[in-house]
Amino acid sequence: MPDTSRAHALELDARDPLAGLRKRFRLPAGVIYLDGNSLGALPDDVPGALDDVVRQQWGVGLIRSWNDADWWNAPTRVGAAIAPVIGAAPDQVVCGDSTSVQLFNTMIAALRMRPGRNVILTDPATFPTDAYLADSVARLCNAEVRRVPAAEAAAVLAADGADIALAAYNHVDYRTGELRDLAGITAAAHAAGALVLWDVCHTAGAVPIDADAHDLDFVVGCSYKYLSGGPGAPAFLYVARRLQQDFDPALTGWHGHAEPFAMESGYRPADGISRGRIGSPPLLNMLALEAALGVFAETDMAAVRAKSLALTDLFIACADELGLEVATPREHALRGSQVAVRHDAAHPIMAALIDRGVIGDVRPPDILRFGFNALYVSYADVVDAAAVLGDIVATGAHLDPKYAVRSTVT
Numbered sequence: 001m002p003d004t005s006r007a008h009a010l011e012l013d014a015r016d017p018l019a020g021l022r023k024r025f026r027l028p029a030g031v032i033y034l035d036g037n038s039l040g041a042l043p044d045d046v047p048g049a050l051d052d053v054v055r056q057q058w059g060v061g062l063i064r065s066w067n068d069a070d071w072w073n074a075p076t077r078v079g080a081a082i083a084p085v086i087g088a089a090p091d092q093v094v095c096g097d098s099t100s101v102q103l104f105n106t107m108i109a110a111l112r113m114r115p116g117r118n119v120i121l122t123d124p125a126t127f128p129t130d131a132y133l134a135d136s137v138a139r140l141c142n143a144e145v146r147r148v149p150a151a152e153a154a155a156v157l158a159a160d161g162a163d164i165a166l167a168a169y170n171h172v173d174y175r176t177g178e179l180r181d182l183a184g185i186t187a188a189a190h191a192a193g194a195l196v197l198w199d200v201c202h203t204a205g206a207v208p209i210d211a212d213a214h215d216l217d218f219v220v221g222c223s224y225k226y227l228s229g230g231p232g233a234p235a236f237l238y239v240a241r242r243l244q245q246d247f248d249p250a251l252t253g254w255h256g257h258a259e260p261f262a263m264e265s266g267y268r269p270a271d272g273i274s275r276g277r278i279g280s281p282p283l284l285n286m287l288a289l290e291a292a293l294g295v296f297a298e299t300d301m302a303a304v305r306a307k308s309l310a311l312t313d314l315f316i317a318c319a320d321e322l323g324l325e326v327a328t329p330r331e332h333a334l335r336g337s338q339v340a341v342r343h344d345a346a347h348p349i350m351a352a353l354i355d356r357g358v359i360g361d362v363r364p365p366d367i368l369r370f371g372f373n374a375l376y377v378s379y380a381d382v383v384d385a386a387a388v389l390g391d392i393v394a395t396g397a398h399l400d401p402k403y404a405v406r407s408t409v410t
């Protein structure tokens with residue numbers, strides 16, 4: 001039986017090589033934050049950096065800061081800082097725009113790069129924005145969306161892949177936290193002549209992605225979850241170097257032009273990853289993200305992954321002891337960095353948890369989600385959160401009518 005005692009958790013914290021990174025984040029007193037898989041906690045470096053960007057770079061530098069503070073190159077500079085986190089050699093990652101925009105842009109580029117093929121293969125359980133965009137892209141490009149669960153994707157690609165242009169999958173199921181077979185689906189897609197687009201929103205900064213080692217084609221991820229870039233922080237796009245000269249995105253904005261300030265009347269794409277740029281980037285968010293990324297230079301993704309698995313192992317053991325139904329796979333190879341617990345009263349239980357300072361979220365119909373960012377969640381947090389959860393379920397505290405009211409964002 002795993003040891004779920006608080007004393008043992010404190011021992012684990014004392015031995016944790018990442019424990020020192022927790023102070024790099026501003027965590028409110030009295031809160032156990034287990035929703036970094038939706039919005040990451042505030043890094044300590046961000047307020048000062050933003051203050052400088054607003055007061056000095058914007059307030060004093062004004063338009064000069066495009067040059068003097070190198071705003072112009074921020075998308076590729078911040079992309080270069082994200083690259084090691086996702087296992088990418090330099091010059092393959094650009095930062096900017098939302099995940100949704102990047103997904104749309106890349107799906108169309110992939111269809112253009114595989115003429116004669118008209119199918120986008122995706123998961124029926126994909127994150128909603130991915131599904132909605134695939135359907136819209138299909139309407140725009142006269143293509144078809146074929147919905148095949150990730151577990152069956154490699155077999156479908158092998159048996160019936162001739163018309164598939166793109167396999168577009170989420171690295172982690174946002175509900176259950178199940179980690180998908182990135183290597184297997186990618187290899188099967190390539191054997192079938194298709195491209196792959198991985199949405200790594202739930203793994204960037206939490207799970208090694210090894211984009212180059214796995215020979216991925218396109219990767220899109222957000223930066224406001226495990227990367228802690230802040231609300232609305234821009235997404236990133238990886239285009240493998242070998243594909244960049246053929247990358248033909250839908251959104252041909254002027255920042256992706258070969259010579260933006262030549263103000264030419266026609267579009268000529270920039271070389272390399274810069275052609276993934278679109279229009280003016282959200283610089284305040286992007287420069288906050290740049291400051292947030294500093295912490296990743298002080299650790300490596302193998303250490304982050306090892307602690308994340310240990311945290312989720314411990315939480316699963318606690319949930320087992322409480323007799324709760326865990327929806328997240330127990331095998332490490334199949335687990336992201338969150339634990340999902342099924343309960344018919346998921347909403348009121350989460351409301352009661354939040355009331356007591358334990359912040360997670362819920363997803364329909366019955367999933368309580370708990371995300372574990374190894375950079376700032378401690379083992380003591382895990383057992384303390386589980387103790388509050390156990391107390392609520394045992395006492396029926398969640399049955400209080402005040403917890404029946406649902407908030408807009410959960």
Ligand SMILES: Cc1ncc(COP(=O)(O)O)c(C=O)c1O
Nearest residue numbers: 098099100127129174199201222
């Ligand atoms: C897998 C996945 N893709 C996309 C998104 C969101 O896209 P956007 O950043 O455009 O809101 C999320 C979360 O919101 C997500 O979990």
Ligand SMILES: Nc1c(O)cccc1C(=O)C[C@H](N)C(=O)O
Nearest residue numbers: 037038039174175201225363409
């Ligand atoms: N992106 C979000 C937002 O704009 C508002 C509220 C929550 C989010 C999230 O990130 C949700 C998250 N992607 C999920 O897995 O459900």
